[in-house]
Amino acid sequence: MARNTFETLGDRAPQPCALGDAHGVAMAFMNPGLTVSPLPFRHPTLLDNEVRINVTHAGCCHSDIFMATQAWFPNGNFPLVPGHEIVGIVDKVGEKVTKVQPGDKVGFGVWRDACENFETCMQCRTGHENFCSKRATTYDPHFGGYATSFQAKGSFFYKLDESFPGQAAPLFCAGMTVFPPLHRDVVAGMKVGVVGIGGLGHLALKFANCMGAEVTAISTSNNKQADATEFGAHHFVNLRDETQMKNAIGSLDYIINTATSYDIAQCCSLLKPMGTLNLCGFPDAKENVNFSLLPILLNQLRVQANPVGSRLEGEEMLEFVKIHNIYPRTETYAFADTQAAVNSLADGNPHYPNYRAVLEMRSFMETFTPAN
Numbered sequence: 001m002a003r004n005t006f007e008t009l010g011d012r013a014p015q016p017c018a019l020g021d022a023h024g025v026a027m028a029f030m031n032p033g034l035t036v037s038p039l040p041f042r043h044p045t046l047l048d049n050e051v052r053i054n055v056t057h058a059g060c061c062h063s064d065i066f067m068a069t070q071a072w073f074p075n076g077n078f079p080l081v082p083g084h085e086i087v088g089i090v091d092k093v094g095e096k097v098t099k100v101q102p103g104d105k106v107g108f109g110v111w112r113d114a115c116e117n118f119e120t121c122m123q124c125r126t127g128h129e130n131f132c133s134k135r136a137t138t139y140d141p142h143f144g145g146y147a148t149s150f151q152a153k154g155s156f157f158y159k160l161d162e163s164f165p166g167q168a169a170p171l172f173c174a175g176m177t178v179f180p181p182l183h184r185d186v187v188a189g190m191k192v193g194v195v196g197i198g199g200l201g202h203l204a205l206k207f208a209n210c211m212g213a214e215v216t217a218i219s220t221s222n223n224k225q226a227d228a229t230e231f232g233a234h235h236f237v238n239l240r241d242e243t244q245m246k247n248a249i250g251s252l253d254y255i256i257n258t259a260t261s262y263d264i265a266q267c268c269s270l271l272k273p274m275g276t277l278n279l280c281g282f283p284d285a286k287e288n289v290n291f292s293l294l295p296i297l298l299n300q301l302r303v304q305a306n307p308v309g310s311r312l313e314g315e316e317m318l319e320f321v322k323i324h325n326i327y328p329r330t331e332t333y334a335f336a337d338t339q340a341a342v343n344s345l346a347d348g349n350p351h352y353p354n355y356r357a358v359l360e361m362r363s364f365m366e367t368f369t370p371a372n
């Protein structure tokens with residue numbers, strides 16, 4: 001996956017401009033760090049396969065902080081406009097776009113592009129475009145959802161029902177990270193553990209419960225227990241409680257670990273023989289994950305990891321959340337207060353009892369008129 005820069009994008013790059021000429025206003029990290037400031041900008045010319053939307057909501061993901069602080073990549077593209085959990089209303093569509101039309105409510109996630117050549121690319125052909133060698137992520141250096149306007153290839157948008165709540169935008173990354181592995185691997189009656197009860201974990205509890213699993217929430221803080229029960233956990237294990245951990249040894253068929261630091265041996269000890277450990281949270285790139293092979297070998301365990309799912313898996317998730325009424329518990333910030341959302345994320349999490357921060361553009365849009 002070659003990394004783009006503003007130079008390689010050329011005239012396909014967004015252009016900062018005067019407010020009066022702007023298609024949108026972004027909340028941009030102008031330099032590495034944790035400070036955002038408003039940045040008026042113009043999109044590149046709308047291609048015939050592209051869609052431009054007015055963003056109504058954008059979720060804030062921990063990866064936004066990793067990108068802004070260059071924890072994952074040393075040479076970031078700044079100004080950086082994160083945001084890959086996007087909900088909005090279609091404004092303009094290119095001539096060849098048939099999937100959506102102006103006025104439609106749409107969602108957008110982590111993947112912006114792939115080759116989509118069904119003749120030559122087995123990944124795209126089989127609905128796994130999230131593994132295509134030409135896959136591209138939504139922002140950096142393109143501008144993402146921390147903006148009033150967003151533009152990308154039409155085929156990567158999800159068409160949403162009118163009733164889809166904008167505050168549920170975090171489904172497009174947090175949901176799309178935990179739903180695909182659970183959907184693939186979990187069948188009714190399985191004993192499933194969810195490690196880490198945060199943005200990803202609270203959704204994983206809901207999904208696993210609705211898939212018919214007997215669910216155990218595994219956390220380091222007892223104050224998450226009541227919430228975990230509400231989200232669908234049947235049992236609760238505190239990782240730091242020796243007795244609880246001892247009682248849980250060898251009890252689970254499957255564990256999904258959503259925490260960003262891993263104790264693989266500890267997770268593996270909770271699995272039954274032939275159980276599966278799925279790692280979802282992605283740590284700071286400087287943190288290597290070390291583990292001993294022996295407990296995995298002796299119990300023939302499977303250890304796997306996954307990135308954000310494909311569009312097909314996204315459509316399946318959207319069906320599933322509609323049937324089961326599964327939405328994230330979020331804290332909403334007015335777009336003008338993006339800095340406060342970033343601060344709460346940098347501190348670890350949105351303020352308890354919320355599990356994800358979401359930017360809401362409506363009040364800002366009352367004061368801003370986009371240029372043509």
Ligand SMILES: [Zn+2]
Binds near residue numbers: 062173174
């Ligand atoms: Zn994310």
Ligand SMILES: [Zn+2]
Binds near residue numbers: 116122125132
């Ligand atoms: Zn491809």
